Amino acid sequence: MEPFKSLISTAVPLPVEHVDTDQIIPARFLKMVTKRGFGEQLFRDWRYHRDGQPNADFVLNNPVYRGEILVAGHNFGCGSSREHAAWALVQYGFRVVVSSEFADIFKNNALNNGLLTVEVTPEVLHEVFSVIERSPAARFEIDLPEQRFTILETGQEVHFEINPFKKQCLVRGMDELDYLLSLDQDISAFEQRQITFA
Amino acid sequence: MARTTFDKIWDAHVVTSTGDGSDVLYIDRHFVHEVTSPQAFDTLAEKGIPVRRTDKTTATADHNVPTINQHLPISERLSREQVAVLERNCEEFGVEYYGLQHHNQGIVHVIGPELGLTRPGMTIVCGDSHTSTHGAFGCIAFGIGTSQVAQVLATQCVLMSRPRTMRITVTGQRAAGVQAKDIILYIIARLGTGGATGHFVEYAGEAIEALSMEERMTICNMSIEMGARGGLIAPDETTYRYLKGRPFAPVEQWEAAVEAWQALRSDPGAQFDTEYTFDAADIAPMITYGTNPGMGIPVTGRIPAANGSTASMQKALAYMGFKPDMSLLGHRIDHVFIGSCTNARIEDLRAAAAFVKGKSKAPHVRAMVIPGSMRVRTQAIDEGLQDVFEAAGFEFREPGCSACLGMNEDKVPAGAYCVSTSNRNFEGRQGRGARTILASPLTAAASAIAGHIVDVREVIA
Numbered sequence: 001m002e003p004f005k006s007l008i009s010t011a012v013p014l015p016v017e018h019v020d021t022d023q024i025i026p027a028r029f030l031k032m033v034t035k036r037g038f039g040e041q042l043f044r045d046w047r048y049h050r051d052g053q054p055n056a057d058f059v060l061n062n063p064v065y066r067g068e069i070l071v072a073g074h075n076f077g078c079g080s081s082r083e084h085a086a087w088a089l090v091q092y093g094f095r096v097v098v099s100s101e102f103a104d105i106f107k108n109n110a111l112n113n114g115l116l117t118v119e120v121t122p123e124v125l126h127e128v129f130s131v132i133e134r135s136p137a138a139r140f141e142i143d144l145p146e147q148r149f150t151i152l153e154t155g156q157e158v159h160f161e162i163n164p165f166k167k168q169c170l171v172r173g174m175d176e177l178d179y180l181l182s183l184d185q186d187i188s189a190f191e192q193r194q195i196t197f198a
Numbered sequence: 199m200a201r202t203t204f205d206k207i208w209d210a211h212v213v214t215s216t217g218d219g220s221d222v223l224y225i226d227r228h229f230v231h232e233v234t235s236p237q238a239f240d241t242l243a244e245k246g247i248p249v250r251r252t253d254k255t256t257a258t259a260d261h262n263v264p265t266i267n268q269h270l271p272i273s274e275r276l277s278r279e280q281v282a283v284l285e286r287n288c289e290e291f292g293v294e295y296y297g298l299q300h301h302n303q304g305i306v307h308v309i310g311p312e313l314g315l316t317r318p319g320m321t322i323v324c325g326d327s328h329t330s331t332h333g334a335f336g337c338i339a340f341g342i343g344t345s346q347v348a349q350v351l352a353t354q355c356v357l358m359s360r361p362r363t364m365r366i367t368v369t370g371q372r373a374a375g376v377q378a379k380d381i382i383l384y385i386i387a388r389l390g391t392g393g394a395t396g397h398f399v400e401y402a403g404e405a406i407e408a409l410s411m412e413e414r415m416t417i418c419n420m421s422i423e424m425g426a427r428g429g430l431i432a433p434d435e436t437t438y439r440y441l442k443g444r445p446f447a448p449v450e451q452w453e454a455a456v457e458a459w460q461a462l463r464s465d466p467g468a469q470f471d472t473e474y475t476f477d478a479a480d481i482a483p484m485i486t487y488g489t490n491p492g493m494g495i496p497v498t499g500r501i502p503a504a505n506g507s508t509a510s511m512q513k514a515l516a517y518m519g520f521k522p523d524m525s526l527l528g529h530r531i532d533h534v535f536i537g538s539c540t541n542a543r544i545e546d547l548r549a550a551a552a553f554v555k556g557k558s559k560a561p562h563v564r565a566m567v568i569p570g571s572m573r574v575r576t577q578a579i580d581e582g583l584q585d586v587f588e589a590a591g592f593e594f595r596e597p598g599c600s601a602c603l604g605m606n607e608d609k610v611p612a613g614a615y616c617v618s619t620s621n622r623n624f625e626g627r628q629g630r631g632a633r634t635i636l637a638s639p640l641t642a643a644a645s646a647i648a649g650h651i652v653d654v655r656e657v658i659a
């Protein structure tokens with residue numbers, strides 16, 4: 001995993017609430033057995049009409065909006081646990097998602113793939129949408145070590161929370177699995193003392 | 199200090215803590231299926247590490263399998279390859295695998311409980327959000343992503359920060375025609391689709407204790423639909439009676455096991471971070487009108503003018519072809535799907551069959567019954583339920599997830615209305631453009647017969 005420290009980028013607005021992972025990546029694309037090729041299918045059924053033509057009304061097809069930050073409505077990533085949703089967002093080119101709430105499993109999957117979830121208050125989220133609407137070229141800064149999100153247009157700075165362990169993993173580009181593997185002795189000791197019934 | 203059932207199980211499974219708010223949680227049972235595991239097995243292969251505890255790992259093929267002609271090779275190439283990859287991974291890593299035609303095969307959340315692999319006090323994970331189902335036995339059971347599937351395969355542990363706790367108490371008695379599905383759809387409608395995010399739920403109260411194990415599984419199954427990390431019900435006599443004699447249930451140490459399980463109940467005075475109380479008498483048969491499971495109303499109700507932001511509500515109603523203030527009673531439907539890990543256990547099939555018996559489905563409706571597992575299917579056949587369904591014009595097929603997520607060919611066509619006993623009415627969930635109305639098995643069966651949405655209370659004897 002690439003270390004994540006800070007980022008300055010324009011943002012893509014998706015002011016829809018409760019975006020579920022079936023929308024992020026529909027189930028018919030989950031038949032792949034590798035981690036590749038999901039970026040093209042990101043938001044597939046919102047992005048393309050049934051005949052395969054791009055849906056001009058969908059934000060990813062609007063050349064005005066570009067950037068490595070996706071700003072989405074409340075409760076982003078609800079539903080299925082498919083990590084393919086995080087892979088699709090990363091492979092499309094997003095590095096940060098900003099919302100007022102993330103579904104738990106999605107948040108975990110995102111962070112495990114170097115995709116930073118920045119949770120802000122509903123008021124800040126509203127403000128971010130307004131800023132992008134006024135000036136689509138507005139840029140935002142994310143400073144992970146400082147846990148700071150800045151609306152560069154207005155200079156407004158907000159603090160965001162992140163699980164400290166996840167933060168360390170992201171900042172150092174470290175994999176949770178390696179950490180767990182290093183605990184082999186503790187795990188064995190636990191297995192020795194656990195009582196099970198046959 | 200007085201502890202909740204959740205606290206007791208969590209505390210008993212902490213291997214160590216990171217020191218900054220995350221616990222390393224030991225996992226007692228890991229269920230694996232074809233869709234979310236291939237990349238996890240690859241991670242192990244790349245690192246050259248084995249599966250740590252094959253004895254705690256069970257795999258099956260369910261999401262991506264056809265529901266007819268399972269004895270033949272899967273015709274769709276990608277599905278066939280994905281199932282083959284699971285089979286090969288299980289063989290290479292020494293994991294028990296219940297493939298198509300195996301008598302233990304079925305939807306992962308149906309087979310775990312029926313085999314007795316799911317037991318009180320356990321921690322259970324699967325790369326699937328409806329792992330919450332297993333909480334019905336008094337377990338901490340939750341869905342994980344593929345990175346975590348790899349972690350559990352390799353170390354039998356996950357890293358988690360402790361969720362907050364919520365208790366949802368349902369008092370009183372429910373009316374005839376009201377099923378467990380209606381109770382949970384009601385709760386989700388009240389809390390909203392993100393109403394329990396960050397929480398682990400315990401369901402309690404008279405109306406919950408009165409439920410059978412199958413019904414409890416329906417309740418816990420849909421915990422994730424309000425964003426909960428999981429949901430559980432404390433084990434009791436109903437739980438023990440269900441488990442005793444199951445293929446993997448304890449035998450020699452049964453008594454000791456029950457004694458340990460009895461100690462799992464929340465202590466009197468145990469504190470929850472959030473509490474809700476509902477009265478079962480207020481609950482009517484429920485249906486959904488929108489594109490998330492929180493958008494539910496009593497079958498006799500009207501679609502509200504607002505639910506969340508205006509834009510999101512408009513988008514949902516435009517997709518569904520509905521308008522605010524509309525009643526859905528009598529609304530014509532095209533499909534009925536009785537299946538999924540929410541409602542495809544033997545009790546669900548019995549309830550639907552008892553209603554359908556001697557009747558015929560409406561000619562314009564396509565009705566499908568997909569048993570949750572091979573065992574459920576076999577039992578349904580033995581009890582004559584297959585004949586009942588087929589005589590009424592329903593298709594009775596082979597086990598799998600089927601039209602719950604439409605990965606195989608069991609899809610609902612664009613624009614068609616489907617009354618479904620599954621758990622998600624998301625856009626495109628049952629097929630691109632498909633319009634899903636979630637409901638109980640009874641409401642689904644009765645609507646198939648009528649050809650439109652009915653209030654089961656009006657039609658049951």
Ligand code: SF4
Nearest residue numbers: 328538539599602603
């Ligand atoms: S039946 Fe549906 S919800 Fe349940 S595991 Fe299968 S796809 Fe998921």
